[in-house]
Amino acid sequence: MADLLLSLAALIAAVAFGLAAWRFIKGPRATDRVVAFDALTIISVTGIVLAALITGRSIYLDVALVYALLSFLGVITAARYLEGGEE
Amino acid sequence: MILSGFLDTLGALVLLGGTLFLALGGLGLVRMPDVYNRIQAGTKATTLGTLLVLLGAALISPAWSVKLLLIMLFLMFTNPLSSQVLARAAHRAGVAPVASKDALADDAEDLA
Amino acid sequence: MSDTDISLPGPTTPPPLRRLATRLFTTLLLFWLMLNGSLSPATLVTGVIVAGLIAMVFARDLSFLSGFNLTPAGIGAAFLFIGYFLKELVKANLALARLVLTPSLPIAPAIVKVRTKLTDPVGRLLLANAITLTPGTLTCEIKGDHLYIHWVVAKDTDHEVATQEIVAGFEHYLEKMYG
Structure with a gap:
């Protein structure tokens, strides 16, 4: 039962990823793409947690945490660049 | 044994609910008319969605709950922050919002 | 995390540096222990040393609890x-x-x-x-x-x-x- 639900969850997360990816490709502006990228990375965290649950390895949680940290820094850097980036 | 089976199913349901919110956020990203509304849809849905996914994971594997809680705290703090920085960047870069009133642009004109 | 555009009124009475350092140290150590999920001597010693060094250097900077009303x-x-x-x-x-x-x-x-x-x-x-x-x-x-x-x-x-x-x-x- 739980396994079936987890598979379904993975499927819906994939749909969410697909929708955000559509916005990432479509744009039209750079800001739209960064917003979509932000959403994509957060959805990926869910993917990594699902991987941790399915394989039963907690090391993936560390991966998820570092991934979230790096994507946050990436988005902040991209936003700084978009607004002119003098500072 | 019955209890762990119950927790597994409950956790999986919570997790499933979380992914539903992620999908709604994705739909918002696609449907909303301008970058500010897209940020709104994206940030709220992905925050709650991810929190529910992590909560579900904690119910399925209680041994991981401390680390999952850490990820939750981190996301609750950074997720809105990156959205705000993006919204600010968009406005400073001159992306006009689809809006009946833009107090920020009005004030910027006053100062200029 | 602090932003140059947030103009702040100057603090009237700056909180003592020692209190800020203690609060930063506690926050850092707590996060370190949560991240490791263990209380083994090696983890504790490393955490205390590193958190202590960071707290000494960055006590003047903002942290979560620096202005918190701990009552x-x-x-x-x-x-x-x-x-x-x-x-x-x-x-x-x-x-x-x-x-x-x-x-x-x-x-x-x-x-x-x-x-x-x-x-x-x-x-x-x-x-x-x-x-x-x-x-x-x-x-x-x-x-x-x-x-x-x-x-x-x-x-x-x-x-x-x-x-x-x-x-x-x-x-x-x-x-x-x-x-």
């Missing part, structure tokens, strides 16, 4: 704030779900200006974050005492009404936490 009233308000925040987060998502699932997409966006009474930078940061995650509002910019909020379904673009509607709920708790 029963402040801690109580923090719990109520978290509860209120989670409630608003769920409400925000249900409202958003209804919005994006409605074929006509009934939105009426506006950027409104609101005022905050909070002076502590961490308090303001939490206010901005909380506003971003609650029904239909997104903080776009902070200038002085004013926040500029993007509102998906703007009820009223008036300064006072918007302040009451968006800010008052959270400010009530944050004033006690960072007052």
Whole structure:
């Protein structure tokens, strides 16, 4: 039962990823793409947690945490660049 | 044994609910008319969605709950922050919002 | 995390450096222990040394607790704030779900200006974050005492009404936490 639900969850997360990816490709502006990228990375965290649950390895949680940290820094850097980036 | 089976199913349901919110956020990203509304849809849905996914994971594997809680705290703090920085960047870069009133642009004109 | 654009009134009486260092040290050590999930001597010793060094160097910089009102009233308000925040987060998502699932997409966006009474930078940061995650509002910019909020379904673009509607709920708790 739980396994079936987890598979379904993975499927819906994939749909969410697909929708955000559509916005990432479509744009039209750079800001739209960064917003979509932000959403994509957060959805990926869910993917990594699902991987941790399915394989039963907690090391993936560390991966998820570092991934979230790096994507946050990436988005902040991209936003700084978009607004002119003098500072 | 019955209890762990119950927790597994409950956790999986919570997790499933979380992914539903992620999908709604994705739909918002696609449907909303301008970058500010897209940020709104994206940030709220992905925050709650991810929190529910992590909560579900904690119910399925209680041994991981401390680390999952850490990820939750981190996301609750950074997720809105990156959205705000993006919204600010968009406005400073001159992306006009689809809006009946833009107090920020009005004030910027006053100062200029 | 601190931002150059948030102009802050100068603190009247700066809190003693030792207290700031202690608070930063405690926060860092707690996070380190949570990350490791163990209390083995090696973990503890490493954590104490590294957190101690960082706390000594960065005590003057902002951290979560630097302006926090560490009294029963402040801690109580923090719990109520978290509860209120989670409630608003769920409400925000249900409202958003209804919005994006409605074929006509009934939105009426506006950027409104609101005022905050909070002076502590961490308090303001939490206010901005909380506003971003609650029904239909997104903080776009902070200038002085004013926040500029993007509102998906703007009820009223008036300064006072918007302040009451968006800010008052959270400010009530944050004033006690960072007052």
